Amino acid sequence: MSISVRTDLAQEAYEMLTEAAEELSGIESHNETTEGIGIHRVLVKTDEAASRIGKPCGNYITVELPSLSLATGEEISAACRLISKELRRLLSLSPDKTVLVIGLGNRSITPDALGPEVVSQLLITRHLFSQLSEDATEHFRPVCAISPGVLGITGIETEEIVRGVVERVKPDCVLCIDALAARSMHRVGATVQLCDTGIAPGAGVGNRRHALNRETLGVPVIALGVPTVIDAATITADTLSLITKAMKKESGKDTPFLGVLSTMEPEDCAFLAKDALSSEIGNFIVTPKEVDLLIDKISKLVADSINHALFEDLSPDEITEFLS
């Protein structure tokens, strides 16, 4: 059975399989803690496992962020260093290779604006290579970036625009930034997912329709995403599930008190919820009250992490200087 409650996080999908006591062969998982920050790794190894977990074969790394509203400067720097390190490992590029960053999403829908916001804070250098001497450019790689907009605004599939640009720019690697949908509230704004499988159809807050990956673009595609919303259907399913759990606990396991709900799996709850709300729910999102502020802070953290990953030889202060 596949996952019917939507999550863009491989770690959540993995946890749902585990909870449901599903077969986990073909999937490796590993948790660790570095500098007080939790890192979860999921490796999907077989097509059969990919279909079970609902994510393409590849590496998925989830870095837990400190609460952005409470974290000290030092804790945020630590998270930034960790994301940089994981990103460099996935990119695995020599320092002269060109990277094209794609900021996915709709900048006029706040929780979907993460990609464009990150792109606007990146250190962009590709155009300097024609203007500066070789000496001046030997310490950094060519980096370029676009925010292609979304289908409803452009009338052009994101994938078409990106392919057009990739064909002309010929980058060695593409890095996609996207806002994601999570299943549980406590992961919103609190997790960064990195993967080497690109963007799958249906992912992202706005539900991208076409894949952006090595097959479609011809170069490695790394994706970095942060959950900024939860599905309204998901939240009701979760509630339902919490309620039935609470009632089961109170009433004892075997009473018929709860009727059919007592035997329902979370997936069935989700199905019921989606069905009940189907006519209108699609136009609503569940998002933190202060999502404007959250996007500000997360996009800065993500942009810093990418800048440090792509310009390893530059100190933070040197990057600040270039960014002016």
Added chain:
Amino acid sequence: MSISVRTDLAQEAYEMLTEAAEELSGIESHNETTEGIGIHRVLVKTDEAASRIGKPCGNYITVELPSLSLATGEEISAACRLISKELRRLLSLSPDKTVLVIGLGNRSITPDALGPEVVSQLLITRHLFSQLSEDATEHFRPVCAISPGVLGITGIETEEIVRGVVERVKPDCVLCIDALAARSMHRVGATVQLCDTGIAPGAGVGNRRHALNRETLGVPVIALGVPTVIDAATITADTLSLITKAMKKESGKDTPFLGVLSTMEPEDCAFLAKDALSSEIGNFIVTPKEVDLLIDKISKLVADSINHALFEDLSPDEITEFLS
């Protein structure tokens, strides 16, 4: 029993009482349709009825908006004319009286920004009375406006700021604009509520803490609100209620199949939902995906309606000219 699911709309509260077959004495209700637009009137007449419906004694008028994304220019003009007319009736002011408009809410949380957005589009004239000749000002009333911000940003209760300004400006009437929370999704962005009872504590997206009314400000206080969010707790309660209804229908009324849920009232569902989600839900809101666009359109409609209500003698084109 009082209403436990939160709604700022008297019309919704009235419908909930009706559905629950509650006592309606002390409450008058009237529906009509003008120019194709539905208008609902609720008059709360006794303290006892006020306590049952959860709204202070007074007049509540709900005007149904055409779908803002589909409406033609003419339909929007018709809605604007109707809101103006109802507003003028509530204000009941001779043309030389001063009106102070208060834009409540937090301008940096999009669904709470309705008040400040409306205020920024009003025709403001009070300061012209010291600059222009009497001839030039005889065709319009003095109008002034402030957006006082919210407690978390200012450290000052909104009521304190408004009282300070009222004491100096001495308006004849105060008009408060606020974003509201509705119970059902189809009312979000689709309804304007006018009332002559001011703003009650706990109303509004950001939950105002103190009342703004004739008692606290010393002059009549009219309020105009538009629902822009629904409570996350409410949405889950609604889902639960829909699900139980659906299951009842499928399973027949008398089977024990649904257990306790089959006998639960909506209020109990809401209670369960709130309880289950209590730890995190307070920080989340359920809002239309395109809330940025919605606030743009609604704030323009509301500002137009207020401008036409306050400057009856000026044509729309004359108001546009003044607004420049």
Added chain:
Amino acid sequence: MSISVRTDLAQEAYEMLTEAAEELSGIESHNETTEGIGIHRVLVKTDEAASRIGKPCGNYITVELPSLSLATGEEISAACRLISKELRRLLSLSPDKTVLVIGLGNRSITPDALGPEVVSQLLITRHLFSQLSEDATEHFRPVCAISPGVLGITGIETEEIVRGVVERVKPDCVLCIDALAARSMHRVGATVQLCDTGIAPGAGVGNRRHALNRETLGVPVIALGVPTVIDAATITADTLSLITKAMKKESGKDTPFLGVLSTMEPEDCAFLAKDALSSEIGNFIVTPKEVDLLIDKISKLVADSINHALFEDLSPDEITEFLS
């Protein structure tokens, strides 16, 4: 001698040639007034004339706008109809041809944001052709649009991105929207220029570096621009010129009173001004105080004009409906 004071408006360049009593062969000019709105046409016919006036060979049409802050709804509609009509004439496309609109400029520098702002208000239809039946789409053309960003933000020449997209989308015509620099203050926000020569290097508020025209893109390129800034160097040159004129008038033509300034041409004034300010002036712009509001209003007018030009068979209300 070529024009040394910068203007992106062919009409201004033409007036400067006339004032300087320059040779006008190879240039045709025509003024008319329709519905109270002035239209100026300049046709540059020879390469030699193109070099004198500083604009490529082709048609330049300037439509004078009513003051946006004072105009009535009817006056704005009239301007909109006129711009639509001129645009349709330049496009000269059968109703099934695909148009790609390019919103040039930097959306985070307000006076340069016209292009992206216009694009966000266009009726986009190209993606509907794969989703709707032929019946449903027979009344409108495929329109798509991108805002490619600027070189400093993307690291990619705008021309590269546009060529990449043109190669994949294969439009029949490209329409570029750009914010321009004018020479005189009274044209800022008060004029729309249409031309069939595309965008020349050095044009636009941000000084585009590469041409976007039929030669570089392989399809006809129409450009629509509105001046939103004046050069700081230009404003000082103009002042200098006004001052010397005023002093000449006061002092009589032949006195040595004014020294060398009395014999200076505007170009020399501009040269002096640029030289004197050269070290810092490049980072400053001269712009209307209320430029945020101006961009709002102009982008709406321009987007309406384009929508009506591209969808001639749809009424304004039908376009509004589609835009939802």
Added chain:
Amino acid sequence: MSISVRTDLAQEAYEMLTEAAEELSGIESHNETTEGIGIHRVLVKTDEAASRIGKPCGNYITVELPSLSLATGEEISAACRLISKELRRLLSLSPDKTVLVIGLGNRSITPDALGPEVVSQLLITRHLFSQLSEDATEHFRPVCAISPGVLGITGIETEEIVRGVVERVKPDCVLCIDALAARSMHRVGATVQLCDTGIAPGAGVGNRRHALNRETLGVPVIALGVPTVIDAATITADTLSLITKAMKKESGKDTPFLGVLSTMEPEDCAFLAKDALSSEIGNFIVTPKEVDLLIDKISKLVADSINHALFEDLSPDEITEFLS
């Protein structure tokens, strides 16, 4: 003779007096450099001197900022520390005294939005005193803040709103934040002025009409301002002055070559420029191209400086925690 070219900076006014070899009695001036940052102090001691320099009697402290686009984190921290220290000295308040911060200016005109932007980043605590225990609040003072808007938007003099709030809140001190107009381009975004004389009529980008000072508000009023624009008239006057200087140098002092311009003082140049441009210039401003970015960076620096001045006992990390 009074200063006719507009500057809100006492330091610039002082330099203009010095250049013009004016009488300086009643004015003390002192320059120093701390941690590589220049500080200029001007003390206006007599009414007669106040009239000459065009600023009320009191202390004016100008702190030179490092170039915000090039500064390292450490340089920005140093500037922040210095501004904090000077601000604390001017405030001279025991740690339990209440401060009311006023963010002056129009938030929808970018270069005038400094005040509201700063206010939105302050640590606000006054409302916590009713919610927290005495223990929890003993380490910080009550701070509150409002952004009252501008006369054209509210119809109410800023001074009226502020007085209304001061009367209810009864702060021990008022701190006004405002965007200023400078005379020379290189001071825009590069200087912070602190003073103990409040805001004088005519100061600020939007030209405040009434004073905010100890006389009008009844408590000490400290003002902090940053120049974000230069007058368009000023820029042309400066150019004229630079040109005449350059021409004098080239032509030798005594030739009649330059006519009357060679003997003109800067004030006369300004007068000429203002006169020549008078009809339109008032609606234009001269501002850095990247003013949006500049306001972002400066408002953060100013807010940090104020937070550290008002909460001396809290570390930067503790302030960050509270700000969440």
